[in-house]
Amino acid sequence: MGCASILGLAFFQGMPAANAVHDTSVFELDGNATRTVSDDWNEVCFQKTGSAATCGTNVGTNGASAVGWVSEPVLNSSIFTGGGSKDPQNISSWLWKDEAGGLPDKDNLLHAYAARYSVAGDDVIYFGSDRYDNSGDAQTGFWFFQDAVATSGPKGSAFGFTGLHMNGDVLVVSDFSNGGATSTISVYTWDSGCAKAAAKPKAGDCGDVNLRLQETSNAANCASAGANDSFCGLVNPTNGTASPWSFKDKSGNTSFAQGEFYEGGINLSDIGLGDRCFSAFSSETRSSTSTTATLKDFVMGGFGNCGSSLTTQARNAADSADLTSVSIGTGLASAKDRATISVTGKATWGGTVQFSLHGPVGPTATTVNVGSAVPVTQATSFPITSAAATVSSVGQYCWSAAFDSSTQGVPDAVDDGTNECFTVDPVTPALDTSAGDDVVLGHAVSDTASLTGTATQPGTTVINGAAGPAAGGTIQFTLLKADCSTLATGTGTNPQSVSVSGDNASYGPVSFTPDATGTYHWKAVYTPASADPNNLGSTHNGSCDDTDETVVVNTIPTSLTSAQRYLPNDRVTVSADASGGGNLAGSVHFLGYESNDCSGTPIVDQTVNVSGASPQTVGTTNTTTFSTSSTISWKVDFTSTNGAHRSIGATCLEASSVTIDNGGTAHSG
Structure with a gap:
């Protein structure tokens, strides 16, 4: 194969080139595989394999987003077989064998490689291969698969592939004829909308079933391409081009003979495929440039593991x-x-x-x-x-x-x-309580609760919805006796509950009337609503150690002050001095004075009848009492109604003094 332009690709219809693939300064398309100024295939080899011994360098590329480098393990390995192994057929129809024999030396690939870069916003793929012999015409193609296409196990009498074509897979077909002096290059994309080939396909037409022709050209040698080329290709121009990896051709050369090494590049963005990610690539040789040509050898590998x-x-x-x-x-x-x-x-x-x-x-x-x-x-x-x-x-x-x-x-x-x-x-609301004052037995004791730090209940729409209603539930108030365990008895409900609606500093007051004196303790327990997971329950004064929650039921103290009182009365005995006069009959008139000589206004004025045999004793029945020291005198007279007995005129007969000395006050303690 002589030095010739072997890849000639024109712009995709109507799309001007933005970046020339041969002079992007990111990768060398110079007819050899070794770095001079920019990235080259020896660095792609190292980036893919990590082997400096294999690739002749220990440096990877400067910015390639995907690389592939594959070595054919032995001659005549991975050879297409079967009538379905053609480019218009989906990969599920392809078959291959190892050591099948009959493969022309010029079609036997030894290595294949590819690298992808982003250049000023455009996506560019560089690709290449080397072959066992340069004698005779040869046709080659490069597939770039979006699916992870790879060889697989037995399929009938041969082997198959995994993966399938996806619309937008790229096929570049090159024809080497007349020793490489003539090259016809076509770029296709997989398009399931193509049912058959157009009569004379041109760019944009269906070139075959499932293949749409993007462009064809035979004038795009990288050595002479213009400044805005979207694609170009070339082979090594002379014998003896050094190979950075182990290479031996049919003639025993360990360097590339003229035309045994091939490389090219294509701006994917110019054919509207810059957004595609390719997971695998394959270099293939074929019987002709026809889309229905029989496929021969191939070297396939991963490409960047999209x-x-x-x-x-x-x-x-x-x-x-x-x-x-x-x-x-x-x-x-x-x-x-x-x-x-x-x-x-x-x-x-x-x-x-x-x-x-x-x-x-x-x-x-x-x-x-x-x-x-x-x-x-x-x-x-x-x-x-x-x-x-x-x-x-x-x-x-x-x-x-x-x-x-x-x-x-x-x-x-x-x-x-x-x-x-x-x-x-969830939150634990703060519950605090405040008992009322101590009381006297028979009166009610009271308690009031404060509940703060509550959360609203879940809303109807839990995520990105409104908050739910205020915290619900109850606060239960319990009055316990001094031992903090015995329920207080008396009048009212014990324990008793109030309903809760969010934070409130004054729930209650509640009240209860104990039936016995003593010390009592209020205890309060908050219980959230049954469907409210946002609030936890809380208890206040559960151990009765909060003195603010202690109330005492008392009795009222008493005192006694003594004060003497006296009731002045008088009594006389009436008798007849001799017998024979019959029974006594008449009345005695009593006049009592608060003096010692029967002077002043009488305080007792009472007439008492006298009747019966002599003698008769009669007295006053005064009910007016006196509480101070006094002197009392009495004037009495007897009026007889028995003519046999004489009457007695009023006479001040007696006087007496009463002294009162009260004893003070006694207290109940």
Whole structure:
């Protein structure tokens, strides 16, 4: 094969070239495999294999996003076989064998390689191969697969492949004829919309079943290509071109004879495929440049392992620290999520990340998208942070993030790992009480409660919904006797409860009337509503050690002050001095004075009848009492109604003094 232009690709219809592939300064297309100024195939070899002994260097490329380098293990290995092994057929129809024999030396590939770069926003792929012999015409092709195409195990009498074609897979076909002096190059893309070939296909037409022709050219030698070429190719121009890896051709040469080494490049962005990620590549030899040509030898390998990964971490609402737990607070807790996207095998890519929150974990859990999908590209500064999510119920919640790739060949990715879960903890409201004053037996004692620090109950929509109603439940007041265990008895309800509705400094007061004196203790217990997980119960004065909750039921003390009183009365005995006059009959008139000589106004004036045999004693029945020391005198007379007896005139007969000395006051203690 002589020095010739072997890859000639024109622009995709209507698309001007942005970057010339042969002079991008990122990769050398100079007809050899060894670095001079920019990256070259010896560095691709090392980056792929890591073997300095194999590749002749211990340096990798400077910025290739995907590389492939494959060595054919032995001559006549991996040879196409079977009538279905043709480019228009899907890979599921392809078959291959080892050591099949009959392969022309000029079609026997020894190594194949590829590298991908991003150049000023365009995606460029460089590719190449070397072969066992340069004698005779040869046709070759390069496939770039988006699926992870690879050889597989037995399939009937041969072997098969894994993976399938995807729309946008690229095929570059080159024809080496007349010793390489003539080259016809065509670029196709896999297109399942092509049912058959056009009569005379031109750029944009279906070149065959499943293959759309992008362009054809025979005038794009990298050594003479213009400044804006979208593609070019060339072979080594002279014998003796050094091989950086172990190489031996049919003639025994350990360097490349003229035309045994081939390399080229294509700007994918110019054919609208810059967004595709290719997972595998294959270099193939063929019987002709026809799309239905029989395929011969191939060297296939991975190309950058197109993939994506997503790592995430739950964060607090301020995005200032990782999050494992948070309090429900007053009823709404907030959290965020972080995500980092890593893409391999493709320098430029795009997509979106959707954050979601699942919880609270359990039978009623829901999953809610948090915020809109966040656009991301290779230029995004990672990690990215989600919008804040609010939850209105305690429990365990788990973030998840999903990367939706918009770059064909770059797979989607999700992450819902252990770093994504956090717990929302309930609150314990503060319960305090204040008992009323001590009382006298027969009166009620009272107690009042203060409940603060409650959280609202869960809302109807737990994630990103409104807070629920105020904390509910009850506060139960219990009055205990001095031993802190015996329930107080008396009048009223004990224990008794009041309903709760959120924070309140004055629940109650409640009251109860004990039936005995003594020391009593109030105890209060808050019990949340049955369907309220956000608040925990709390107890105040459960051990009766809060003196503010102690009340005493007392008796009233008494005192006694003695004071003497006297009742002045008089008595006389009436008798007849001789017998024979019959019974006494008449009346005695008593006049009592508060003096010693019957002067003044009488304090007692009473007439008492006298009748009966002599003698008769009669007296006054005065009921007026006196409480001070006094002198009393009495004047009496007898009026007889028995003519046989004489009357007695009023006479001041007696006087007496009474002295009172009261004894003071006695107390009950």
